[in-house]
Amino acid sequence: MSRIKEFNLPDLGEGLTEGEILAWLVKVGDTIELNQPIVEVETAKAAVEIPAKWAGVVTKIHHEAGITVEVGRPIISIDTDPGAGPVSPDVPAPSAESLAAVEVAPAEGAVEPGMIGGPAPGGRTAVLVGYGPREASAKRRPRISTPSAAPVAVTAPAAPAVVAAPSAPAVPPPAPVRSGPVLAKPPVRKLARDLGVDLAVINGTGPLGSVTREDVHQAAAGGATQPATAPTAPAAVFDASREQRIPIKGVRKLTAENMVASAFTAPHVTEFLTVDVTRSMKALEKLKARREFAELRISPLLLVAKAVLLAVERHPMVNSAWSAATNEIVVKEYVNLGIAAATERGLIVPNVKDAGRLSLRELAEALNGLVRTAKAGKTSPADMAHGTLSITNVGVFGIDTGTPILPPGESAILAFGAIRPTPWVHKGKIKVRQVTTLGLSFDHRIIDGELGSKFLRDIGDFLGDPEAAILAWT
Amino acid sequence: MAKGERKAGGKPPAPADGAVDRIPGGDAPAGGFVQLLTPDGEHLGSVTTADGTTYSVDFTDEEYRGFYRDLVTVRRLDAEATALQRQGELGIWASLLGQEAAQVGSGRALRQQDMAFPTYREHGVLYCRGIDPIMPFGLFRGVDQGGWDANEHKFNGYTIVIGSQTLHATGYAMGVTMDGKTGSPDGEAVIAYFGDGATSQGEVNESFVWAGVFNAPMVFFCQNNQYAISEPLERQTRIPLYRRAAGYGFPGIRIDGNDVLASYAVTRAALDNARNGQGPTLIEAYTYRMGAHTSSDDPTRYRIASEVESWKAKDPIARVKAFLAKQQVADADFFAEVDETARKLALDLRERVLAMPDPQPVTMFDHVYPNSSPEVDAQRKAFDEYHASFEGSGH
Numbered sequence: 047m048s049r050i051k052e053f054n055l056p057d058l059g060e061g062l063t064e065g066e067i068l069a070w071l072v073k074v075g076d077t078i079e080l081n082q083p084i085v086e087v088e089t090a091k092a093a094v095e096i097p098a099k100w101a102g103v104v105t106k107i108h109h110e111a112g113i114t115v116e117v118g119r120p121i122i123s124i125d126t127d128p129g130a131g132p133v134s135p136d137v138p139a140p141s142a143e144s145l146a147a148v149e150v151a152p153a154e155g156a157v158e159p160g161m162i163g164g165p166a167p168g169g170r171t172a173v174l175v176g177y178g179p180r181e182a183s184a185k186r187r188p189r190i191s192t193p194s195a196a197p198v199a200v201t202a203p204a205a206p207a208v209v210a211a212p213s214a215p216a217v218p219p220p221a222p223v224r225s226g227p228v229l230a231k232p233p234v235r236k237l238a239r240d241l242g243v244d245l246a247v248i249n250g251t252g253p254l255g256s257v258t259r260e261d262v263h264q265a266a267a268g269g270a271t272q273p274a275t276a277p278t279a280p281a282a283v284f285d286a287s288r289e290q291r292i293p294i295k296g297v298r299k300l301t302a303e304n305m306v307a308s309a310f311t312a313p314h315v316t317e318f319l320t321v322d323v324t325r326s327m328k329a330l331e332k333l334k335a336r337r338e339f340a341e342l343r344i345s346p347l348l349l350v351a352k353a354v355l356l357a358v359e360r361h362p363m364v365n366s367a368w369s370a371a372t373n374e375i376v377v378k379e380y381v382n383l384g385i386a387a388a389t390e391r392g393l394i395v396p397n398v399k400d401a402g403r404l405s406l407r408e409l410a411e412a413l414n415g416l417v418r419t420a421k422a423g424k425t426s427p428a429d430m431a432h433g434t435l436s437i438t439n440v441g442v443f444g445i446d447t448g449t450p451i452l453p454p455g456e457s458a459i460l461a462f463g464a465i466r467p468t469p470w471v472h473k474g475k476i477k478v479r480q481v482t483t484l485g486l487s488f489d490h491r492i493i494d495g496e497l498g499s500k501f502l503r504d505i506g507d508f509l510g511d512p513e514a515a516i517l518a519w520t
Numbered sequence: 521m522a523k524g525e526r527k528a529g530g531k532p533p534a535p536a537d538g539a540v541d542r543i544p545g546g547d548a549p550a551g552g553f554v555q556l557l558t559p560d561g562e563h564l565g566s567v568t569t570a571d572g573t574t575y576s577v578d579f580t581d582e583e584y585r586g587f588y589r590d591l592v593t594v595r596r597l598d599a600e601a602t603a604l605q606r607q608g609e610l611g612i613w614a615s616l617l618g619q620e621a622a623q624v625g626s627g628r629a630l631r632q633q634d635m636a637f638p639t640y641r642e643h644g645v646l647y648c649r650g651i652d653p654i655m656p657f658g659l660f661r662g663v664d665q666g667g668w669d670a671n672e673h674k675f676n677g678y679t680i681v682i683g684s685q686t687l688h689a690t691g692y693a694m695g696v697t698m699d700g701k702t703g704s705p706d707g708e709a710v711i712a713y714f715g716d717g718a719t720s721q722g723e724v725n726e727s728f729v730w731a732g733v734f735n736a737p738m739v740f741f742c743q744n745n746q747y748a749i750s751e752p753l754e755r756q757t758r759i760p761l762y763r764r765a766a767g768y769g770f771p772g773i774r775i776d777g778n779d780v781l782a783s784y785a786v787t788r789a790a791l792d793n794a795r796n797g798q799g800p801t802l803i804e805a806y807t808y809r810m811g812a813h814t815s816s817d818d819p820t821r822y823r824i825a826s827e828v829e830s831w832k833a834k835d836p837i838a839r840v841k842a843f844l845a846k847q848q849v850a851d852a853d854f855f856a857e858v859d860e861t862a863r864k865l866a867l868d869l870r871e872r873v874l875a876m877p878d879p880q881p882v883t884m885f886d887h888v889y890p891n892s893s894p895e896v897d898a899q900r901k902a903f904d905e906y907h908a909s910f911e912g913s914g915h
Binding site: 053054056057058059060081091092093094095096097099188189 | 600603605606607608609611612812815816817818820821909910911
């Protein structure tokens, strides 16, 4: 057996594929004992110490701390017989008696089949328990190929001439003489039933002459293999003339791609908060009465936007992006505040650039302009680019709240629901108050529940009493 | 009774719930527990519970040394298993670290004819049953399904599904009664092991019902190690676990699970009650899992370090060592010899684990039924042919 042994990172917890080296507890040249802790490794499940598998002298540390290593890769080399003199550092030198005793595959040097940790050529590693290096496990042993292994004979004894040419699947075989029941999978049977197609009259093109989904559709559309269907069939449930087909393109296509990308990469969490906004509504009335706002159309959205911007100042981390490419979280000091808008072309999210620097009046102007441009269908790509955080005003549709999906590249989006007169406990008595529900979705990779909650809480605090919040925060 | 109010030695008054109101080291939970050997190694001789039952042990010096040897050995083997898992030689390991006394005490209390139903952590009980300690390693290495004969050793296979073995044990115990093997001092009894988390399972509660109603000759031995993986005890129960037994109509008692003598004495008495026809008993062994739930778990994510440290002071082995040294029934040579013997056993175990052959995949069909069945035979044949279809399959 070779003197220098490589220890490969094992699967430390039932199906893990990698681990990060946290710290080496030994260094090259150290003499170590069996089971002496040598390295701390953190996996997706736990941070653990790995004890030395062999006693000896450390000859090589393969990966420094901070490196993430795939399971099955060597992490340390140990000279298990240091008393025997120097060895060539690169080539494991099997001694003659160990070759005679144990080595099984001399042609491949140090391979020890069945021995975990046995170094092996071609990056392949022999493993016993429950795991293997990725590339090795992806390979399958080739099947022994014999002509008889081709799945023929059993298929359709009535049509041997056809099945003898399995390499031409595109050409459907001629109709076999069917003697037994029709072969079709249950979903295909249901499809046929839904479309009013009789399976018995279809020539199946699937394996063993089974009827496929395509066969059924073809038959339903009056395909060649379909004999004249009974005119007495029940009223068609499938009627192409009563369906409208809209090409997927433009904003719809972009929206769909964005939603799918966002929903399946950023783990979303949504929290809700119901708030008494009566004071905000009163503040809005006061603003409308002021000369500065005389020309402007202002709505509760303005105060929600202001609340979000002030809350971002208090919790800058929510205004950030996950950059998988660079393995970084990008925290932005500017807020490009997106406002989701329903337009003829579909959903768009233009944003107010650097909204955090705007005065309330400037913010109102910007929001007015943004909505006007969107309604006119004139929103430019630049208006929609580089958003950092968004608001979706589902309240305008009379909806209470929702669980919004994050625009790609953003980490938080606030849904702002309808404001309704609602019985509410106010100063210990039930009063009719103006109440709304806020829904905040955030990227759980970046924002923990605590941060998201505090952020939403602050928005709620502001809307509950904007004047006090401004005095307290600014 | 306030914690620590009563000094050891006085006659304890009757506490309300059948536990012992004796708190010698100030280390007992509210309500007390049966303790015969304090964390400092003081042997209390005997202890009487509220219902008047007196528990005592009086072993020979050799027997006391034997307990120590068992405790050290099972801890050493467990440590080797943990290392082997970290080195990639076992897929997973459930460590018993901290629970040695509960297992060795109750394991040694079993008589030859008694049947035990373990979880996957009862390596100490397995050792006490005289089973080769290599046996669970095959299971956790994935090369066999736990290779011991449950009938021969009166020790059922490790059960992974939480709590299900309590139903098997109850059924078995009811069978013992039907066979007429209870009602005498040499009758049979059954013990079922489970943890605090398992008490939230339906199976465990069902088995309590059946065992209570049918007066099954059994002992429910709950090792309350305080955590159901990561869930602390307060999320499993609003009352001490041993008091649940009252609701099912049989006695429950709490012991210091880190005291091997209390574990032995109370288990032995409960088993004898069972074999004499007195029905089941629930024993709650109040202990602490010093390690992770399994090798896949990181306990630092849900436990604070100071809690672990406080339990280190209650170590089940240190107190036996202190007792042996104080009583001068063992010396440094003895302790060194026990350590060395355990070390050799562990290294021997390591060698044997590394030498375990990989099974042929087709052997998985071998133990589905004791005798062949046409269906399984057909499956085996098809599977064999499938494997033979690969190059280098060696068939």
